[in-house]
Amino acid sequence: MTKVAEAAPHAGAGFHYRPEIDGLRAIAVLPVLLFHAGSTVFRGGFVGVDVFFAISGYLIAGLLLAELERGTFSIATFYERRARRILPALFVVMAACIPFAWAWLWPTQLDEFGKSLVTVAAFVSNVEFYREGGYFANDVALKPLLHTWSLAVEEQFYIVFPVVLWALWSWDRHRGSDRRWMLLALSALALASLGLAQWYVVHAPNAGFYLAPGRAWELLAGAIAALLPAPTRTSRTSRSRWRHLPGLAGLSLIGASAMAFSDESPFPGLMALVPVGGTLLVLRGGTADTLGGQLLSLRWVRGIGLISYSVYLWHQPLFALARARSSAPPGAAEMLALCVLAVVAGALSWRFVERPFRMAGQPLLRRRRSVFLAAMAGMTLLGGTGMALHIAQGFPQRATPGGTMGSIEDRLALNFGLDAACDTPFTLSPLCATARRPDTLLWGDSFAMHIAVSLRAGPHPLALRQHTLSDCAPLQDIALTGRGRDYDPTHAAQCIAFNRHVLAWLRSHQDVRTVVLASPFSMYRDIALGPDGSTQATTPEAVARALLRLVAAIRATGAHVVVIAPPPNNGTNIGQCLAATLRDGIAGSPCDFPRSSARRYPETLLRLLNGQVPVIRLDNMLCPGGICRTRVGDTIVYRDDRHISIEGSRWLGHRFDLADRVRAAAR
Template identity: 30%
Template structure:
């Protein structure tokens, strides 16, 4: 294709935003929208390549795949190889094992699925994932795999004009689906291709339906597009649902600039943007590991002013000495494809990282105490099976160990999962069973409408099920109350809620009290947990810090008791002053996980969590000791 300076400049506009956002999200609050700009550009270029080949009847799907592989894989394989060597010397065994898994998922282009299953893009834990940014490469690669095949198949049965119209219709359908998915499952919509494909198709439509504009209208079109992109960078934040309809701003902005076709624009054609555009892919690859390094090694914030230019330098070197290599691959036979340089790189990196994963990051070479803590900072083995992320009828909820004599139920969010499992093991000894009701991120939603929360329908149906099942006589309730009421992760000191937040919290807690009273009137016992103490970092990170310092104590402090009280003041005071019936039992995790001064991640040589806020099996076992069977 003929080189377009305006599109190259757009790449610079995108990568600048992404890099600045990742190093300091207060600089450009919506800088993550730069990825959406990349998606539109990719859709435009891929559509141009495919349709020109199809119309000239010389398009080869295999050659298309190999061209994409030659463009993407070498630079990515270099980064993965460098991180593999770096991790051997500087990461803890656990972190090295996780890195191996993430490298393997990145080089095989499924990392978006892996990260979707792990946590959200903006979660605190994301800053310890060295290849988190490769989710976008995986989404693009999945698009590359599907898109040309569909077009070639359609061409066998349709005229080109009909194919264009079909793509336009699918764009509209996929955009509507993206909006729906964004509001029902934000993690899924951020990482997975179905919510992103419309952005790439907008780029495709820009090629399929070009607009001819006069010079003065070209300038206006470009300026509007530029304003939409820059506006999205500063007016949208990570607190907005994304992509959803808000992604129209950077997407349409990119579409307009592509349609303007201004070859020598000052906005996109200046020398700096042209250079950054050329290096943009490699800059994108190298900048994120530098971001993670600052967090991982707790470096002072001024290091970002070293890391940003270093990202550009590494991007230039990768572009100059890796991206520009012309790999001459023999594609005439299957054996030739297998022997191609990109395939060799993928297989080599995959095999090496598979060994790292199989050896658990070579944890056997670590001190015995470290091995014990890591191996026991574990979640329930039934967590993935029994803990819900999307709606499922409460009647289908997990029943542990005993099928018939179900006398117990647990209700809440993800913090109740390990409690359910350990409690079920305990009551199993007395031939009693338990039914487990938990929904990820579920806040108090009793008597609330369906659109109040993502779990409101499920929550009320679960309560109805528990009330109607007369065999269930004991109910244990546990929520991450403070986050559900006011938001905010444990890594951020609790801010004082404003009047509106306090009013909503009061309404939610009032409905919760009604629920407790209702359950108490119909069941033998109701057990309520005060908020479980949270950690500033994943427990494995806290263990890793001690490991790197050559010190593995029996107690590792998570936070201060004062911090716990301040973070959860609202619910602590409420429970302290609540007037519940005598069969409602209040349980205090802070008395188990904390002393008068500190709350612990590791106490008396035992890991109490498996991440930064969920109790481990060991921690949950300690929590249920106060429940009478």
């Protein structure tokens, strides 16, 4: 087989080709692939990116040091190699996404996709995705270029690293210290970055995940491993009995983190030491004469490793666009087929795109000038296309059998209730009241917001005041939150203060005779934050006690209390399903689901309330005959996985006179 330039960039003076490193790339890409496919086994498969970072730092540092010692170091040559390695396959994938994104993404999604085209071309997509939200949020599964954040981190690192390495090498050479100062300086930088990463985990987890300063230590760790002296022959002999241990231990650490970590883990930060440390053990100790190295050198493992970059590029667009196209989430069989397709596409991309541009001796675009001009042309064309999509706000006028894309998406708009101003820390905005002297208070989180329209619709509307805050259950002196990146002490403290303000408002408004509380009282979360900042494990009993304390405080004002339970859901994005049926002109109600499969309102909590508070259950209204309705005629009832749409809320109020049911329950 003809050699490919940089197929093994760790080739160099004293830095020979190691097939087991290609195998390690396979160990990096497969968990990422399976994690994004929804595997429950590899819940921490995202650590494959950390493995890639450490490998990249190791290989690039070794290559650059070899060139420095040979006197052939050149920044221009370095960036030519990076362009040949990164850009051809990346440009092909970006271009391939455009027609499918045009056909299937909603205007807001297409607008964001356009911004991602611009930022990917400029290698700052990690910053854009950080601004848009968390890596583990539900909507990121529909972002075709989400995975390019890691390429941006690497390229931002490599803008600085070659110059820093050259300066440190020159300093070491001048002082004759044989890499000592180089290693000390890089170690100090790595420790500073690791410290920042851990600070991010506590205070700004999304920034820690996406931004280069908190990720640089992973690449630096690989670089340091490459710069350390190679083990002497004597030391190899003395440890020959144990030579298999480092490589096997490293593989075990990588595998354990990929299976034991999850989106709730406080990651990256100190926890990332596990996969990164495992990678370093393999890089330093998993050589060809060890069992670990031999496993990684198996032909099929090395084969996947060789195409790993292209497989990584193709997998997320395939998954995201398949999800955007379908009215229902792809099942296990479909996701497995997409995984296979990603590997096949990666192999074809490696053979016909990557390899020709990196062919030793006769690559496409032989001259460096041609490479840079082609890179600029590709960035300009793709970035310009993305800018056009963004400026046009995702082209909402695109026609479909069910109306324009924009008109359909508008039907899935956020349901803030009376007004968007009502989703905020405590406000007295007149937009959040339907009368000067309301007799009913609607209090809760987004699940209270989405029934506000219901309480105003129908023949007997309520005189309403809405006090709501997203992700803030109406409880007294505790706020439900979660571990890891879901733990937001600032919002939790804000929630406690919000509920106190609402209770104080209620005490000063004696005209309010009924208080409607609505929330799922998020039992999936496992921390409650107290008013003094202390945390405790969340249990149904603790939630019930906090709710009953609030009910008692409300009743002390003379008002009656009614709880409205959330609508049933089956764990899928019902709103996306409904929108897809409209887009594709599908008649009927293919998004309906059996009541038996619904994720039900916490029965344990209801039993603990034991009839002490009247509860209105929406599942009794929405699921006649055991089938939960998601669309009635032309009305779409849901806007996402759990919330009622604006038109669905209006239909619910008219069809069941929800306002009058509240009055009856409050008597």
